[in-house]
Amino acid sequence: MRIVRSAGDVQRPDALLEPGGKVTVLRRDQPPAVPRWPEGTTAEASSTHPGNNGNDGSPRTYEAKHAVDGDLGTFWNDDTEHDFPDTLTLTTPEERELSGVTVVSSTDGVPTAFTVAVRAGAAWRTVATVTGNHAVQRAVRFDSPVSTNRVRISVTAVQDLGRGVFTRINEVWPEAVDPVAAPSVTLDFGKVVVGYPKVDFAWASDNHPGVRLAFFETLHHLTERSDFTRADQAGGAGQGTDQYAVPAGGASWTDQKGYGSGGDKVYADGLHGFRYLKITLDALPSDAPAAQPWGTVAIDAVALDFTA
Structure with a gap:
């Protein structure tokens, strides 16, 4: 040994x-305690993998809402495998200032390449581009703070560990938080x-x-x-x-x-x-x-x- x-x-x-x-x-x-989105924040995705049952027989779902439910044990799972991009869009009840976000994923669904865009008026504006990522918890800092009520993450590549290539995002946090x-x-x-x-x-x-x-x-x-x-x-x-x-x-x-x-x-x-x-x-x-x-x-x- x-x-x-x-x-x-x-x-x-x-x-x-x-x-x-x-x-x-x-x-x-x-x-430290992780940041949370305000009450009433919603999430929607370009696709969602069908649910199934866990080993204990209890139903499991993979809906977009899991990315903002505060539970690291649940996740959004897309249903497109190699067909990118996958998109996850978060909407808050009111505009708020954001200087960055954190994307927390599952090891077998880590987004290796993705962009973060915010809704500014009638148009989307890209505020960050990430490539070569293999971190389960990735802090994404914007060049400057932005005021918005919609954030869109567009995944273009996912870590392939031989179990199928799906995007799996457990949580998105409204601040850039470096992992311990x-x-x-x-x-x-x-x-x-x-x-x-x-x-x-x-x-x-x-x-x-x-x-x-x-x-x-x-x-x-x-x-x-x-x-x-x-x-x-x-x-x-x-x-x-x-x-x-x-x-x-x-x-x-x-x-x-x-x-x-x-x-x-x-x-x-x-x-x-x-x-x-x-x-x-x-x-x-x-x-x-x-x-x-x-x-x-x-x-x-x-x-x-x-x-x-």
Whole structure:
């Protein structure tokens, strides 16, 4: 095993390979409250993917309104795949001054190229153009503040991870908000292995910080979510990663399939085939307050309960 890379606030990433000695520490500050659109803001899109049922049988929709509902666990999904542009238009009850916006997307639907336009009088005016984007949370700053009640995002390219090319926007915020970097460590097991990952947590802050585990067979598809999980087939509860809420006193955790808290939160998928394992201090919005996406986590070691 070796450490491939680390990102964010990570101390001693190599300590993961030396059990019983020093520990690897991941730290992430609590993010500020996100800005919200005024009551009565609406959203419409050029197309909308039909809804379906999640693994628990509950209906899921992908309408444009999810981009302004304040819930990062829902998203707008277009229905055109490769047929760009896709457009998302937000309308506020009254004009307001905007100096920028933030586009929050899903990893498997990140807009890599898009423009932002505002309605000025009877015409649309382009105020920002973004290319080469791969950030799930992208702050877009305008050259100068504008007063408007309509904002249109036109997507011309989307990150392709081999699951279909759709635009998936979870939220648009009425300010440019830079993300608080999620600390992560990526390990290489040296070859493709199969089994149940095991993580020894030495200690954690007392706010139930969460970790998300993502699994990959190649570095080519390494993002914030696994290249494949069984629960991923119908928008599963894990949303592409396995979750764990780390107790303050630490714990020796084996990744087993099922919910870890309260019967419907902090889901893990258990058995995996992979070569690369990415551990990130983060949590799904739907897992709050059982798991929080900030705090401090100390990891002593990572291993694998191998089984073919």
